[in-house]
Amino acid sequence: MAIRPAPAKTAALTLGPLLFNWPAQEQRDFYARIADEAPVDAVCLGEVVCGKRGTLYAGDLPAVAERLRRAGKQVVWSTLALVVGGRDSESVRAVAALADEAVGDLVEANDFGAIALLAGRAHAVGPFVNVYNEGTLHHLARGGARRITLPFELPADSIRALAATAGPTDLPVELEVQVFGRTPLAISARCYHARAHGRSKNACDFVCDMDPDGMDVETLDGRSFLAINGTQTLSHAIGNLAREVPALRDMGIDRFRLSPHQIDMVAVARIFRTILDGRIDGAEADARLAELAPFAPFANGFFHGREGAARVDPDYILSD
Amino acid sequence: MRTVIPELICPAGTPAALRAAVEAGADAVYLGFRDATNARNFPGLNFDEGEFRAGVDFAHAHACKVFVAINTFPPAGRPGPWRDAVDRAADGGADAVILADVGMLDYATTRHPNLRRHLSVQASASNADAIRFYQDAFGIARVVLPRVLTLAEITALNRQATVETEIFAFGGLCVMAEGRCALSSYATGQSPNTNGVCSPASHVRYERRDGKLISRLGEFTIDRVADGAPAGYPTLCKGRFVAGGRAGHLFEEPTSLDAIGMLPKLVGTGARALKIEGRQRGRAYVTRVVGAYRKALDALARGETPIADGSLDALTEGQRKTTGAYLKSWQ
Numbered sequence: 001m002a003i004r005p006a007p008a009k010t011a012a013l014t015l016g017p018l019l020f021n022w023p024a025q026e027q028r029d030f031y032a033r034i035a036d037e038a039p040v041d042a043v044c045l046g047e048v049v050c051g052k053r054g055t056l057y058a059g060d061l062p063a064v065a066e067r068l069r070r071a072g073k074q075v076v077w078s079t080l081a082l083v084v085g086g087r088d089s090e091s092v093r094a095v096a097a098l099a100d101e102a103v104g105d106l107v108e109a110n111d112f113g114a115i116a117l118l119a120g121r122a123h124a125v126g127p128f129v130n131v132y133n134e135g136t137l138h139h140l141a142r143g144g145a146r147r148i149t150l151p152f153e154l155p156a157d158s159i160r161a162l163a164a165t166a167g168p169t170d171l172p173v174e175l176e177v178q179v180f181g182r183t184p185l186a187i188s189a190r191c192y193h194a195r196a197h198g199r200s201k202n203a204c205d206f207v208c209d210m211d212p213d214g215m216d217v218e219t220l221d222g223r224s225f226l227a228i229n230g231t232q233t234l235s236h237a238i239g240n241l242a243r244e245v246p247a248l249r250d251m252g253i254d255r256f257r258l259s260p261h262q263i264d265m266v267a268v269a270r271i272f273r274t275i276l277d278g279r280i281d282g283a284e285a286d287a288r289l290a291e292l293a294p295f296a297p298f299a300n301g302f303f304h305g306r307e308g309a310a311r312v313d314p315d316y317i318l319s320d
Numbered sequence: 321m322r323t324v325i326p327e328l329i330c331p332a333g334t335p336a337a338l339r340a341a342v343e344a345g346a347d348a349v350y351l352g353f354r355d356a357t358n359a360r361n362f363p364g365l366n367f368d369e370g371e372f373r374a375g376v377d378f379a380h381a382h383a384c385k386v387f388v389a390i391n392t393f394p395p396a397g398r399p400g401p402w403r404d405a406v407d408r409a410a411d412g413g414a415d416a417v418i419l420a421d422v423g424m425l426d427y428a429t430t431r432h433p434n435l436r437r438h439l440s441v442q443a444s445a446s447n448a449d450a451i452r453f454y455q456d457a458f459g460i461a462r463v464v465l466p467r468v469l470t471l472a473e474i475t476a477l478n479r480q481a482t483v484e485t486e487i488f489a490f491g492g493l494c495v496m497a498e499g500r501c502a503l504s505s506y507a508t509g510q511s512p513n514t515n516g517v518c519s520p521a522s523h524v525r526y527e528r529r530d531g532k533l534i535s536r537l538g539e540f541t542i543d544r545v546a547d548g549a550p551a552g553y554p555t556l557c558k559g560r561f562v563a564g565g566r567a568g569h570l571f572e573e574p575t576s577l578d579a580i581g582m583l584p585k586l587v588g589t590g591a592r593a594l595k596i597e598g599r600q601r602g603r604a605y606v607t608r609v610v611g612a613y614r615k616a617l618d619a620l621a622r623g624e625t626p627i628a629d630g631s632l633d634a635l636t637e638g639q640r641k642t643t644g645a646y647l648k649s650w651q
Contacts, residue, residue: 082497083447085473092449113449116456130499132393132514135423139457153502153511161396185503186496189468190651192570196563201651217570218562219541221534226503228563228570233496235506301509307538308506 011276013269014176016259017044017078020229021209024057031064035071037266039273042074046095048081048110050230051088074104081110081128082187089113119143127151127178134165141171149176149257152183155305163252174255177248179241180268181259182214182227182234183308192228212262213295235308237299242289243282243314244303245275263293325621326587326594329486330610333365333599338375340606345614348385357405358389359442360599361516376413385415391440392516393421403427410435420499425458439463442499448480455483462486468497471585471646478590489579489586490609491597493644495557495572503556507538519555576636577644581628583616605635
């Protein structure tokens with residue numbers, strides 16, 4: 001059975017789940033501003049990285065969700081990427097129960113346990129699920145996946161091939177690509193934040209809350225390399241595909257994910273909205289984004305089939 | 321209650337290693353074809369068609385099974401090599417294929433319904449719900465559990481699960497959830513998931529500077545030691561980095577898993593099989609490690625307590641060992 005991408009329409013922006021451990025009040029303020037001012041179509045809520053953190057702010061999420069819905073944003077409930085043990089599995093079930101599909105909510109599965117729970121119910125699949133090829137995409141679509149955010153390391157050729165799977169079908173799948181934010185690279189049972197502070201995950205004291213954009217990791221030569229966020233390891237460089245958005249649209253990608261950092265995300269969303277509306281070119285967008293996100297350089301290597309840390313000028317790429 | 325002694329699953333990186341593993345008492349060996357369809361796609365390793373069939377003949381003649389690892393993820397538009405690998409494994413008499421990719425599991429289930437399917441550690445099926453997904457969809461007979469679970473969590477899973485489980489007992493250790501790690505592709509552009517390589521030699525450089533030996537992966541320095549000190553291979557997550565102003569092995573020291581000292585506990589989890597990692601290691605490693613674990617499991621079968629005599633210590637990476645995620649304190 002072949003999959004046809006959803007028909008071409010106005011491109012959509014999604015605010016990805018907050019990956020970092022921000023204080024509850026800060027999160028409430030952040031989402032209030034997003035609801036009121038950010039030109040995004042969907043907002044992901046929920047804890048993706050560490051099951052321990054959920055208790056810190058889970059009680060706030062229903063009210064945040066309601067505020068976002070009233071502002072016309074679709075609520076996407078993201079779930080844990082690494083689900084180990086009964087407590088994690090229970091929290092995935094609890095998140096799935098919070099979703100109100102009647103008002104357009106979606107649950108986003110980030111592991112195959114969540115996919116099993118959501119089978120037969122329209123749902124989203126997040127970028128932590130290995131959707132590398134058509135066979136996998138087909139299988140997930142048959143199980144009810146209506147939206148898939150593609151893995152971060154996929155090169156353009158793969159994105160193009162997945163978006164192009166076409167044919168007579170009654171299983172439309174929207175594809176989404178993350179175009180802004182530090183790139184998650186790995187997840188572990190071990191907490192590297194705790195370890196860097198001489199602790200272990202059991203007695204972590206939530207030290208991950210000290211680094212709202214991730215804790216910088218450098219090589220012995222002093223070169224910035226990675227960032228630690230609890231059990232998650234991310235790129236130091238901020239993934240930025242602003243200049244590749246036109247190429248992505250040509251491939252048939254109509255949804256773009258922005259991963260929240262502690263910068264003016266409303267301004268970031270406005271810049272990407274302006275790119276999608278064709279009112280600003282990539283180079284200018286880049287310059288404005290650089291002013292908004294000075295804490296790390298940009299990278300776009302994965303998209304161009306290179307090492308993820310690379311920064312490639314797409315204007316020098318000859319299209320075929 | 322009679323203890324079920326787990327099967328011993330041993331690495332066959334080369335035909336010679338396969339023979340060594342079989343002769344040392346493996347219950348099964350696992351191997352890959354010489355391409356990106358398996359997660360040890362390194363030069364000098366793996367099997368062509370002829371070597372595979374000869375290996376199957378040899379193993380079967382010694383009552384040993386052969387599993388074929390086809391555990392990487394085909395990129396979009398290029399399923400051919402992976403499908404061929406599954407077909408070759410089936411036609412060549414493999415006792416099971418070890419798969420990770422959902423598309424490939426679909427293919428194998430449809431095309432070769434009678435070919436036993438094991439779920440690779442690369443599928444990261446770390447909970448009962450995920451395991452059930454693969455069981456229901458693809459009839460997997462066994463799951464290799466990701467190395468993020470404590471002994472207690474494994475025991476709980478085995479009580480709930482109706483599928484066999486396989487857990488690692490010895491060898492190189494990933495500290496990130498396997499099949500979900502793009503660290504190496506961030507530094508090199510070679511993806512463990514689609515190319516089957518991590519920290520590939522093609523991107524390793526050693527440089528001498530100011531009395532130091534620097535090892536690099538791509539553009540990034542992974543470690544730096546005094547020139548003349550032993551320099552390990554710069555596997556990315558075993559390097560030394562600076563975080564919070566302190567330099568050290570942020571992710572993990574160069575060390576290997578060695579759970580022989582807790583063998584009764586591993587057996588007590590209810591795991592059906594113990595896996596030894598080491599397709600990149602030579603015949604001597606295979607003979608000694610498989611031999612030691614065979615001896616220990618046979619002792620357990622006789623109701624004796626196996627003695628961990630430290631004979632494997634020299635074979636662990638950095639001559640250090642760990643029990644990894646099996647103990648909660650590691651996390």
